[in-house]
Amino acid sequence: EKRVAASNCEINNNNINNDDGVDMISKLSDDILLSIISRLTVAEAVCTSILSTRWRGLHKYITRLDFSPTSKQLQAFKEEEEFRLHKVGHDNRLFEEELIRKCTSVIDRTLDSNNGGSILEEIRFYLPWFQITTCLNESWPIESGLVERWLDFAFSKQVQTIHLHINTFHLRVPFSYSNFTSINKTLKEISLNGIDLDDEGLRLLLSNFVALERLSIERSDKLSDVHILGDHLIAPKLKHLNISACWDIKFIEIRDMTNFESLRLYHLPLIGYELVLENLPRFVQLDTNCRKTEIEILSRGNVISEQLVKLKLSTYIFDVYNDYMPLARMGKLKHVELEFSIYTDRSFHELVRFMDACPCLQKLEIKMKSRWGGEHYCMEVVKKGSNDHLKWVKLSGLEGCSCEMKFGSYIVGKATELKELVMEICPEKTDESRRRARALVRKCFQPILPDSVNFVIV
Incomplete structure (x- = not known):
């Protein structure tokens, strides 16, 4: 297949060279060109105007507006911040406000000049393009109603996807939910980051956006109680929910949602909030x-x-569990991703116990994280058993300690139908340490792996 692809590439290159420098791309129809540049960010799409008169002004008709920064813009902002940090000190308030105003001005001018007809597919607002350090007690430096005006434009264009991300350390944008009081039958995805959406705003959003399938809320200081109830006709098509860095959350209830499939919860209060999940047949x-x-x-x-198929955990859960805290049997679980912190010599034992509770596991990815008390642990002897479903295994963050080798050997012995084993050495180690770890991994696993297994060391 690779040889065929290379041959095709060579043929195509020859055809291009025989055109004597003719610009074949500019001969494409307007619809095709617009489809191409609509996949670019706004900044990149505007730059296409200098290619030729054929491209001039096409960016005003794109069907997707993405205001996220280019890599060059990110680098320029980073260099400017570093320069001001060393030359001016930490007081960059005036510079930051001016940059925010310039960014909002770019967005406003772009929205005013957009001639893409009555419908836009997607709008992504990212503001500002760097992380400002405004204090908590300082106000948002932009005119009130700015966010609402942008959302009004988006809704008027019948967009299906909206991302509104305010990338600041402390600042949250004050937000009125006047945009959410009318029925909307087109929006399928909305992501709010750094927007102070409160409980009433969320209720109106869920009640009136009847086609909504994907909802993400991050870094809202006013969100407290989340109720998504199917019997109240709340977001009947909602499939995916993300709630992250909302530190005032007290209650999350998701119940009687027939289409609900996935839930992401990150950086919520350590204690003091309640989670209720009931009657979610597709979760x-x-x-x-x-x-x-x-x-x-x-x-x-x-x-x-009992109904989970994919599970991703990133915490210290296996240091919390012990033999007196029995694990549920997850008979349908096929894909597991873990960020595994090693704190005691029982950590690997609890991880093994977790795997035993997943008899149908097909894909396992484990990233080893922090280690306390040295690099070497005495892994307890465990009963191996077998798993004829596990086919793909990736272990990353390895340092080459004996317990990691024993745990990897346990997995290889357990996975009787293993197809691929990827071992990734911790990138933070020195070159010499990484070399020794790779050699140890190769020495430990090469002799015990069947020839049919694709064995990769990174």
Whole structure:
């Protein structure tokens, strides 16, 4: 297949060279050209105007507006920040306000000049293009109603996807939910980051955006109680929900949602909030770093754990569990991703116990994280058993300690139908340490792996 692809590439290159420098791309129809540049960011799309008169002004008709920065812009902002940090000090308030105003001005002018007809497919607002350090007690330096005006434009264009991200350390944009009071039948995805959406605003959004399938809320200081109830006709088509860095959350209830599939919960209060998940027949994917949520979901007798197909955990859960905290049997779980912190010599033992609770596991990815008390652990002897479903395994963040080798050997011995094993050495180690770790991994696993297994060391 690779040889065929290379041959085709050579043929295409020859055809281009035989055109004597004729610009074949500019001969494409307007619809095709617009489809191409609509996949670029706004800054990149505007730059196409200098290619030729054929391209001039086409960017005003694109069907997707993405205001995220280019790599060059990000680098320029970073260099400017570093320069001011060393030459001016830490007081960059005036510079930051001016940059924010310039960014909003660019967005306003672009929206005013857009001639893409009555419909836009997607709008992504990213403001500002660097992380400002405004203090908590200082106000948002932009005129009130700015965000609402942008959303009004988006809704008037019947967009299906909106991303509104305010990338600041402390600042949150004050937000009125006047945009959410009318029925909207076109929006399918909305992502709000750094917007102070409160409980009433969320209720109106869920009630009136009847086609909504994907909702993401990050870094809202006013969100407290989340109720998504199917029997109240709330967001009947909602499939995916992300709630992250909302530190005032007290209650999350998702119930009687027939289309709900996945939930992501990150950086929520360590204690003091309650999660209720009931009657979610299609719920199959959970991604969280919240210890309280993990314990509730993985505890024996939890109906939700029995229907999960994909699970991603990022916390210290395996140092919390012990033999007196039985794990639920997750008979449908096929794909697991773990960020695994090693704190005691029992950590690997608990991880093994977790794997035993997933008899149908097909794909396992484990990233080793922090280690306390040295690099070497005494992995307890465990009963191996077998798993004829596990086919793909990736272990990353390895340092080459004996316990990692024993755990990897346990997996290889357990996975009787293994197709691929990827071992990735911790990139933070020195070159010499990485070399020794690679040699140890190769020495440990090469002799015990069947020839049919694709063995990769990174």
